[in-house]
Amino acid sequence: MNRENRSSRNQPLVPRGFKPKLGQNSVGRDPFFQCQPNRQSPEGIRLAPYVRTLPLVVDAMLDLAQVGSEDTLYDLGCGDGRILIRASQRFGTRGVGVDIDPERILEAQQRAQEAQVQDRVTFLQQDLLTLDLTPATVVSCYLLPSSHLLIRDKLRSQLRPGARLVTHSFDMGDWLPTATTTVSDVINTYTIYLWRI
Helix, strand or coil, X not given: XXXXXXXXXHCCCCXXXXXXXXXXXXXXXXXXXXXXXXXXECXXXXXXXXXXXXXXXXXXXXXXXXXXXXXXXXXXXXXXXXXXXXXXXXXXXXXEEEECCHHHHXXXXXXXXXXXXXXXXXXXECCHHHCCCCCCCEEEECCCHHHHHHHHHHHHHHCCCCCEEEEXXXXXXXXXXXXXXXXXXXXXXEEEEEEEC
């Protein structure tokens, strides 16, 4: 693998706390995800297939990001809402989940009612690329590596100093994470990444 040292004038601008790392990003390392296109739907671009995050991974993401009762958590590609619901149950966190799939939004709303946290979480059927992230103090996502690269400019421009970004399994290309952790079940080990603005 060739590593290239770039001069400072050629490096992309990144917010405080985001430092570029050398080497290939996760897209280059994973040929499956590298070749999978984002599929267009009537509602917008699908940035990832629906894959449920294991409860142990959800808790590890919340712990690594140090989510608390004062935070506003935005979950990009929220699926059935489990990250927001768990954060609300554990910490009283308020949050917004966005997903392009209406079935997932309906499921998330039903799960929030069952967990009796519907007053603290909101779920929006929306293209996350059009979502205003400025209220967020924490953003979580589990998207394809190529999709992480697609949303970097949005994160860079909208997240405020002190905000945290936490991702499951895939990094953000050449952004050097502030911290990482791993959790394991009986079959797999999962990496979780954190960036602090």
